[in-house]
Amino acid sequence: MTAGTTTGTVKEQAFDVLRRYGLTTLFSNPGSTEVGFLADLPADIEFVLGLHEGSVVGMATGHALATGSPALVLLHTTAGYGNAVSALATARANRAPLVVVVGQQDRRHLAHEPFLAGKLEGLAGEYPVWQHTPARPQDVPGALARAWHEAREGRGPAVVVVPMDDWAAPAEEGLPTAAPLAVDGRRTASxxxxxxxxxxxxxxxxxxxxxxxxxxxxxxxxxxxxxxxxxxxxxxxxxxxxxxxxxxxxxxxxxxxxxxxxxxxxxxxxxxxxxxxxxxxxxxxxxxxxxxxxxxxxxxxxxxxxxxxxxxxxxxxxxxxxxxxxxxxxxxLSARDRIVPMPPRVLPAPPRETEPLRAAHVLAALAERLTPETVVVEETPSSRPALHALLPARAPLGFLSAAMGGLGFAMPAAIGLRRATPDRPVVAVLGDGSSLYSIQSLWSAAHYGVGVLFVVLANGRYAIMDRLSEREGAAAPAWPAFTELSVSTLARGLGCPAERVEDHASLLSALDKVLPGLAERREPLVLEVAVEADPEYPS
Structure with a gap:
């Protein structure tokens, strides 16, 4: 494009900006204040639907971390933006660059606080690296360009709030001038x-x-x-x-x-x-x-x-x-001729098949079968130390977890990551309690043919919280177990293939069946493994 090009509407010019910055995959759960933007979506813009805004942002986060470039998110005013705040906090802590467009009611009656008008400024606290509401519709395309730079340099979510009537407004001639096409620079030590x-x-x-x-x-x-x-x-x-x-x-x-x-x-x-x-x-x-x-x-x-x-x-x-x-x-630096003493490392003893099936059995079986380039996405708090010990990262981006510590990240992040790196095997290891925070993302994995293996360690309780309660001297946790829960049933209800495993032989058989072809797989699989909760708090 050259200066002087005339673009009819703000919406059309906005799509030109998104193409220029490679923002052609749109992660969203749509709402009424975004319909004007989404109607007649150009064929070169791929819409990826998530059934909850946390999953939308989680998928975009995985995509951005895999590519190293900002991913595009569209959220629905207060309800969608509010639902996504925890995921946006995780994106910020994980240094994931996101361009986040948040819909708003029509400018022409915002002063009267109409239905679905959002008080959006500050809703996500300090987690966005930048947030902006353009002063007029014609400033929206330039704000999107600046958001790409802010997200890339700040390595986090950059938010642009767009009132719904802005998209149909006439655009100004020429390209937006609010942001450069490229910024060349890096932090270099003297x-x-x-x-x-x-x-x-x-x-x-x-x-x-x-x-x-x-x-x-x-x-x-x-x-x-x-x-x-x-x-x-x-x-x-x-x-x-x-x-x-x-x-x-x-x-x-x-x-x-x-x-x-x-x-x-x-x-x-x-x-x-x-x-x-x-x-x-x-x-x-x-x-x-x-x-x-x-x-x-x-x-x-x-x-x-x-x-x-x-x-x-x-x-x-x-x-x-x-x-x-x-x-x-x-x-x-000169090479040293003597080794600095290494600390002793106590690795967990190999689990015996005569023991009840525990997380360590699953992790040890994965360790024997995963290739070095496999990405392991983790969200199993009670089993994390065993995972670190038994599943070492052997290649860059070989391990990914939520830097913020909140749950609901691993399942959608694994989907977004695999979409961005379709030839790299991805295994998400989650607790059954963790999986419920973003279980609806399995629909997206199934619908878009994303070949992630989700290994759900199902002990029917919040095991990490049970152990913490014991540390505090409680005779029993204040919350109940949820042993009635069936993650595999929920997965199948969302259109995602799933199996439940309850013994060692079935575990090994299932892994041997799916892992050799995981890099080429184009269908997700949930492997729900019934495990006994670990008896001690992991230190």
Whole structure:
């Protein structure tokens, strides 16, 4: 397109903008205030329907994380935007760029607060990286262009509120001028800062590294692996990491950091220098008093997330792209001739088939059968430590979880991720309680032929909450179990193929049947596995 082109309506010009930025897949649950935009949708704009706004945003989040580019979401005024807030918070914590269009009532009677008028400003709190209501209809296309840049640079949801009558308004001539076509730039550490980081590591007798979700890229993995091998030091994964920042089958991988300060201090006590790459220092839950590290342990940090940089108590913090920074750091360091002591790793004992079927049996069976390029999307709080131990991430984007910690992410995110990477196997591992927060997304998986394997660990209760209640000294949890629930029945009711497994032999048979062809599969499958709840709280 060239300047001077005349486009008839705001809607037509808006679609030109969306095409220019590659926003041609639209994730939505439609409402009346968006019908003017959706009527006669152009053939090159693909509409992906989700049956709940949380699933809509979850699918878009998975798509954006897989492609690295903003995904497009359309939400319905207060009801849709409100339903989506938790998913938008997760998208922000997971650094997923989204362009979110929210419908609004007609401008011409907003002053009278008509039916379906939304008080939308601030509804999602501080989770959007940018929110804007254009002052006039002709500013909508430019606002969409700016939203793409805001989402991409802020790595989160950028929200544009559009009153329903704006789409039919006449557009101005030419292209919108509110945003550039492209922005070329990145956060690069100065030479002096990289030299200071090299000195920090060179002066250490026993350094260690901590990998975070922000290092989950091919360049990040390569650079951090070379750094660990040059320093001959252990590499931990951040606690509650939403993605893996280092190959977890590498001999120098030391496991996941503890999530409680007392245990974290013990884990890091043998090291006099800790370099955190692609994460904050340090993520914890629950609260415990005291410092993160023992006296004498120095902490440095490399992250391209300003919020992580600003809240981390490190003595040296570089706000820069992790992979590029570590790559520039390597020539400044000499290879060490002695290995820094590795912490002992206690892996779970292989489960015996004589035991009741538990989550560890399922995870061990998956570990024996999944290929390295498989993406595991996790949402099973009570089994997460076992999953980390038994299913190491072996390739970038090999592991994905909700950084916010809220439930309802894994099922739709796995769908969006597989749609964006159709030749990469995707397995979502969820608890039965977790699955209910976005169970309706299975309809989208079935309708659009998305070949995700959903492994639902069904123990008929909120096992993580039961264990936490026991820790508080309660004789019994205040909430009931829900053993009557059948996830496989719900899945089939939504048009999604499903099987229920209740013993070891059936589990292995089902996995052996579906996993060899998972990369080519174009139909989802829910595998509901009846498991006994783990008897202890995972630490």
């Amino acid at each position: 030479d002096g800062a990289v030299e200071s980081l090299a000195a920090f590591l060179s002066e250490a007798e026993a350094p260690c590294l901590v990998a975070g979700a922000g290092n989950d890229s091919p360049e990040g993995w390569r650079a951090l692996t070379e750094l660990a091998e040059r320093l001959r030091c252990p590499v931990f994964q951040e606690a509650f990491g939403a993605r893996a920042g280092f190959p977890q089958d590498h001999p120098l991988f030391a496991g996941h950091l503890p999530a409680v300060r007392s245990a974290l201090r013990t884990a890091l006590a043998p090291y006099d220098a800790v370099l955190v790459v692609g994460a904050a220092a340090f993520r914890q839950y629950p609260y415990a008093p005291g410092d993160f590290t023992e006296p004498g342990t120095r902490v440095a940090l490399v992250t391209d997330d300003p919020e992580e940089a600003h809240r981390s108590p490190g003595e040296l913090v570089l706000l820069a792209e992790p992979g590029d920074t570590v790559r520039r750091l390597l020539p400044l």
